[in-house]
Amino acid sequence: MTPQTKASPRPLKPSVSPEMNGGSELNPWHQAMSQLDHAGALMKMEQPVLERLRHCKRILEVSVPVRMDDGTTRVFEGYRIQHNLDRGPAKGGIRYHPQVSVDEVKALAFWMTMKCAVVNLPYGGAKGGVICDPKTMSKTELERLTRRYTSEISIIIGPDKDIPAPDVNTNEQIMGWMMDTYSMTIGYSAPGVVTGKPVDIGGSLGRREATGLGVFYVTRELAKARGFDLKGAPVAIQGFGNVGSNAAKAFHERGAKVVGVSDVTGGIYNEKGLDVDDLLAYAASNHGISGYRKAQAVPVESFVEVPCQILVPAAMENTITSKNAHKVQARYIIEGANGPTTIEADKILAQKGVVIVPDILANAGGVTVSYFEWVQDIQAYFWSEKDVFAKLQDILVLAFKQVHDMSVKKSVDLRMGAFMVGLERLAQAVRLRGMFP
Numbered sequence: 001m002t003p004q005t006k007a008s009p010r011p012l013k014p015s016v017s018p019e020m021n022g023g024s025e026l027n028p029w030h031q032a033m034s035q036l037d038h039a040g041a042l043m044k045m046e047q048p049v050l051e052r053l054r055h056c057k058r059i060l061e062v063s064v065p066v067r068m069d070d071g072t073t074r075v076f077e078g079y080r081i082q083h084n085l086d087r088g089p090a091k092g093g094i095r096y097h098p099q100v101s102v103d104e105v106k107a108l109a110f111w112m113t114m115k116c117a118v119v120n121l122p123y124g125g126a127k128g129g130v131i132c133d134p135k136t137m138s139k140t141e142l143e144r145l146t147r148r149y150t151s152e153i154s155i156i157i158g159p160d161k162d163i164p165a166p167d168v169n170t171n172e173q174i175m176g177w178m179m180d181t182y183s184m185t186i187g188y189s190a191p192g193v194v195t196g197k198p199v200d201i202g203g204s205l206g207r208r209e210a211t212g213l214g215v216f217y218v219t220r221e222l223a224k225a226r227g228f229d230l231k232g233a234p235v236a237i238q239g240f241g242n243v244g245s246n247a248a249k250a251f252h253e254r255g256a257k258v259v260g261v262s263d264v265t266g267g268i269y270n271e272k273g274l275d276v277d278d279l280l281a282y283a284a285s286n287h288g289i290s291g292y293r294k295a296q297a298v299p300v301e302s303f304v305e306v307p308c309q310i311l312v313p314a315a316m317e318n319t320i321t322s323k324n325a326h327k328v329q330a331r332y333i334i335e336g337a338n339g340p341t342t343i344e345a346d347k348i349l350a351q352k353g354v355v356i357v358p359d360i361l362a363n364a365g366g367v368t369v370s371y372f373e374w375v376q377d378i379q380a381y382f383w384s385e386k387d388v389f390a391k392l393q394d395i396l397v398l399a400f401k402q403v404h405d406m407s408v409k410k411s412v413d414l415r416m417g418a419f420m421v422g423l424e425r426l427a428q429a430v431r432l433r434g435m436f437p
């Protein structure tokens, strides 16, 4: 045997970096990798697959110079990170927030890979972000920031490559500017380059409501599986942005009782139930829910501790941690946000018997309708809202069933059930494609 053909020693276990298991509770990438480790070990996943998923495929860091309204120039830091492309083009939102960091965007990109696999969309995972505080910026500054950021990341995005979408603090208008900037650069309209656009320029009906509605659909499936009634069930929703407000509407309109809502300005609670339409109108004209009279005020910091049966964290990561998990009164947590519950909190909640529908299933309605939008753009053939919602429902009902069945079969919680469903699909793609060269 020549040295070249000699079999190299094959480590049987994935390499575990020191920060895994016992890494920082509040570092999303450490948390995400611990989840992957755990699922990989439960599934006895082979080392080559796990090792590859432990790394992001591409990390692009960009400087985004912006001419501010006062004539000065500020340079913002931005990222676009593609975690994995084995199942298709990369997909995932863009976040504008002062706390954006590389590790956060890496974790969010990884969770997108998992999420798309759990609901079986032909996508890999990506995420982007710009470190900025959009609340302190004018509309024209935001437009210049968006256009320059888009231009900087245009070397890796495209309808066949990587398709951004809205996330925290980004919206339809921002997606419209991104689509326009990309299209201007290539010389023709490419609506399929981003999803979550305004309907008039290639957006999909139902995309705005999709994530919140999806949260409701999976809760309804959970209620069926666990035998509880959603009629009149007290629901508290932390976060009143696109996801939280549309989830609140969906629960309210379908007979559940929304008893509490919070946003960055404050929290409110009324055990008799809130009139969600009235609250939405109030929040729109008062820049938030703080000061709403028909409920009692609750501090934002302790909002997740309010009495309720169903809690929907729908804002950011690290909302439920080892510090407050033991104070949660809800019986069910439906993760509208990405990464709202830390692993330490997961353990405490499991001991209390709290059931969690994980982010990679619970909030997958958004990316599912993003997928529909992309398909409609590519075909230049648009669907009715009824069709969008019917297809969304089909996908989420099936995904919930597959995750639930897996969790029962393997005696694991729904988070690990979802990881096992997603990871198996992903691993199969990695195996079938093999490794280049």
Ligand code: GLU
Pocket (backbone or CB within 6 Å): 091, 092, 093, 094, 163, 164, 165, 166, 167, 168, 195, 338, 363, 364, 366, 367, 368, 370
């Ligand atoms: N930002 C959303 C998420 O975290 C949507 C992503 C998309 O539609 O591509 O799932």
